[in-house]
Structures are given as C-alpha cells and as structure tokens.
Amino acid sequence: MAIQWFPGHMTSARKKAAETLAHADVVVEVLDARLPAASSNPMIHELRAFRQRPCLKLLNKADVADPAATQAWLDYFSQQPGVKAVAISCKKPSDVAKIPSIAQKLAPHRNDAVKPLRLMIMGIPNVGKSTLMNALVKKRVAAVGDQPAVTKSQQRIDISSRLTLYDTPGMLWPKIEHPVDGLMLAASHAVGVNAYIDEEVATWLAGFLLEQYPALLTARYGFATAGMDAVAVIEAIARKRGCLIKGRGGEFDLEKASGILLNDYRTGTLGRITLETPTLRAARQQQLTNAAVDLRKEPEITDPDEAGER
Known part of the structure; x- marks a missing residue:
C-alpha cells in the first residue's frame, strides 16, 4: 500500500516558508524520535540548504x-554539517527551556537586541x-x-527583544518515495486518516513489533508471540479485548483491534518503541534499491524454437 497525503494548504505553506526562511537564522526542525528520518521532510532540507541555514533537530x-x-540517531545527525540534534519531550518544561541557548550556539552572531535570534x-x-x-x-x-495539520497558517511571535519565533504549519512532501516511510508516518498519526486503512497499517506495525519488540506485545496484551505472524497478533488482540462483530457468530472485529494497537503505540502505552534506526533504515533503502534494479533488468527473451534445437 502506497500512502500519500499532501493537502492543498501545504503547497502555499511551503511557498510562505521559503519566503520567511530568508529572515530566519536557525531552522528548528521537530522530528518524531520514533522515526527521525522518516519524519524529516526533504523539502525542509532543500529550503535551508538553499539559504545556508543551520538546523537544530529536536527528536x-x-x-x-x-x-x-x-x-x-543523535550520533548519526551529529555527523552532518551545520546540524545539532537533541532528544527532548516538549511536554517537559526543563527540556524546552534549553532550546534557545542551544540554538544560539548555531548562530553566535545573533545575540543581542540589535540582532535578535530568529528561530x-x-x-x-x-x-x-x-x-x-x-x-x-x-x-x-x-x-x-490529536489530528495532523491542525495548524494551517504561519505566525511570528517576539518572545523578547533578543528572541523571535516563526511558527509554520506541518508540511509533508508531494510524494513519499518509500512505502515503509508511509506506513511509519501513518502508524504515528502524521498523515490524514483518509490516506490509509487502519488494519493495513496495524498489520505492518504488528509484524515489526514481532521482530523487534515481542516482549512488549506480551506485556501489554497477555499472549505469547511464539509462532505468530502479524495477522495472528491482530486476531489475538481482538480475542483479548473482546472485539467481536455483532451478529457474525463471534467473528473478530479486526478493524477495532487494529485501532487499539495503533492507539497503544501512539500514546506510548505499549512501551518505548522506535520504528527505525540508522542501520535498519540503510538496510531498508538497500532493499528498495535492489528491487528497483531488478525491475529495470530486461528479461531474457528466448526463441522457443531455438531453445528446442539446443
């Protein structure tokens, strides 16, 4: 399933962001720490590279x-020029309080009321x-x-004479190239609900959890995962939570069970989970590259008569 979501307001948001970036000193890119690369918009990289702006990546x-x-991921991003990465929770005041001083180090020339720091x-x-x-x-x-794209317009806020913030709407990009990225974004609620089917995304997530975090499934739902596949996980959740379709003779409501799994992941109830690492992402991209190469290879055409003679 290829997941794509690019509402009309994002086109104008990108144009406005490009204009505003000319007046900003540092790009503060907020990422989802559970999928730092998949949640990094390549358009943001292009815009800031064009303006040669440093970037503070907040996981x-x-x-x-x-x-x-x-x-x-922090080690990975630290190797990129002009980039500083920090892991935070925006719900913790102590984490947020340190952001201006970290950003200041990326633009040391903007440090007074005459030249305020613009983030x-x-x-x-x-x-x-x-x-x-x-x-x-x-x-x-x-x-x-709790829905994506709540903010649809840009705003400027002068926090003090030394610090100005520009807030921008959430922006995806026109085409998500890698199918797994789309699944991760959907699982993490970064795309509109009309762009995907819960059951398909939850089935992918269940398969990933079976491979990487099976103990969390057992701890949360109380079933052993040995010998299970992704569909069996969804069915087991339906069984444990009593998700049945009325009038269907005890048939499992897999859609409802899928919603339970997705919600438990999104809220963190399931446990501390990351859907990609630098190593895993590189492996996935290599698989996509190999698949693309295979598709480009021309099939060998053999003359049946000639083959018979041989």
Missing part, C-alpha cells in the same frame, strides 16, 4: 522512543510543533490537537 517524544535507538519552527504534522511553541512562549499561542 521530540523521546520519552516514548527506544533510548538506545535515540542515541544512535523558524518547522516539521511534518503532529510531531509536537504547537506544543513546543506554547511551551517556549509559556502561553497558548498555537492550537494543539
């Missing part, structure tokens, strides 16, 4: 991500940008919701 929701995987908050939908903005300003200035 938000680190409190529900796998700590070892988060550290691997541009960017990221895909539903990664916590609005929560971050409200925490930085210390009052509600941005709408926060």
